[in-house]
Each structure stands twice: as structure tokens, then as C-alpha cells.
Amino acid sequence: MSANTKKSGARFNIFDILILLAILASIAAIGVRAYFLASGEENVQTTRVEFVVKGVSEVTAQNFAKQYATLYLDSTDAEIGAIISATYTAASVEAENEEGKLVIASHPDKMDIHGYANISGTWSEDGFLVGGTELASVGKTITVYTQDATCMITIVSIPKAH
Numbered sequence: 001m002s003a004n005t006k007k008s009g010a011r012f013n014i015f016d017i018l019i020l021l022a023i024l025a026s027i028a029a030i031g032v033r034a035y036f037l038a039s040g041e042e043n044v045q046t047t048r049v050e051f052v053v054k055g056v057s058e059v060t061a062q063n064f065a066k067q068y069a070t071l072y073l074d075s076t077d078a079e080i081g082a083i084i085s086a087t088y089t090a091a092s093v094e095a096e097n098e099e100g101k102l103v104i105a106s107h108p109d110k111m112d113i114h115g116y117a118n119i120s121g122t123w124s125e126d127g128f129l130v131g132g133t134e135l136a137s138v139g140k141t142i143t144v145y146t147q148d149a150t151c152m153i154t155i156v157s158i159p160k161a162h
Contacts, residue, residue: 046081046120047128049136051153053113054091061088061111063148071117074143074150078131083146086115113151128158 053064065086073080091110094102121130128136136142141154 043122044120044132045123046118047159048084049117049119049155050157051113051115051117051155053151053153055107055110056113056149056151057109058088058111060149060151061113064146064151065113065115066146066148069146069148071119071144071146073131073134074145076131076133078133080121080131080144081117081119084116084118086113088113114156117153 053061056064065083065088067083067085069083070079071081071083072078088111090106090108091112092104093107093110095105097103119128119130119136121128121134121136122132123129126135130136130142134142136155136158138155138157141152143150143152145151
């Protein structure tokens with residue numbers, strides 16, 4: 001006569017522990033990401049950036065240099081600001097004159113754009129991060145676009161962090 005013992009069909013093993021740990025780690029990662037996204041939005045600032053665009057067509061210059069045109073960062077498609085003011089002139093190029101000396105001349109088909117834009121981003125130890133991702137410093141080229149044109153802007157000046 002043996003004693004009948006009832007055994008449950010459920011067993012707890014190492015794989016169950018691993019699954020529980022993975023679920024808890026996922027929940028913690030979501031919480032940490034939400035925290036950093038929320039705190040990152042508080043640090044977003046807008047700064048006035050002076051820029052140039054060299055050697056674009058006249059149509060591109062006309063379309064890009066529109067006042068108050070919204071700017072988007074090409075790498076992330078994030079809205080980063082707006083053009084405050086911009087003007088364009090014939091592009092300057094170096095050419096040889098009759099005597100073989102280099103002189104500055106105007107290119108007949110290309111334009112240079114010079115302007116200012118309000119750009120949003122965050123300040124870090126390295127400098128101003130446009131859209132929180134792209135480091136902006138003097139001489140740095142960043143690809144941006146408006147509704148009508150895409151250009152590679154070169155930053156001429158950017159204020160220091162306060």
C-alpha cells in the first residue's frame with residue numbers, strides 16, 4: 001500500500017528565472033529611457049547660429065533662403081529650428097587671370113547663401129548638439145533641409161554655453 005501523493009504539473013527551473021530576469025530588465029530599461037527622454041527635453045535650448053552655404057544653384061538658393069522656413073536635420077528628419085534671415089550672392093571662386101595670378105571671381109551659375117537660424121538642441125561638454133545628436137561647432141558642415149531645398153550648411157559662428 002503506497003501513499004498517493006499529488007504532484008503539481010508545474011515546475012520551476014532555470015529557464016523560468018532567466019525569463020523573469022529578462023522581463024524585469026526590459027521594464028527597468030523602459031523606465032530609464034523614459035527618465036532620460038523627459039530630462040533631455042527640459043535641457044533643449046535654442047541658439048542663434050550663423051551659417052553659409054557654398055556653390056548652390058540659384059533655384060536652390062531662392063528656395064532655401066526663405067525667411068522663417070522650418071529647418072530639419074537630414075540625418076534624423078527632426079525639426080531643429082527655422083531660418084531667421086538669409087541672403088545669397090554670386091559664388092566666389094579663385095581663378096587665374098591673364099598673368100597667371102590667382103584672383104577672386106564670381107561664378108556665373110553658382111550662389112553662396114549667408115544667413116542666421118534659430119537652432120534647437122542641447123549643450124554638452126563637447127558643445128552644442130543640434131537636435132540633441134549632431135555636434136555643431138565653427139567650421140562644421142551639417143546637412144539640413146527645408147520644405148523646398150536640401151543644403152549642407154557650414155557653421156560660421158555659434159555662441160558659447162551660458
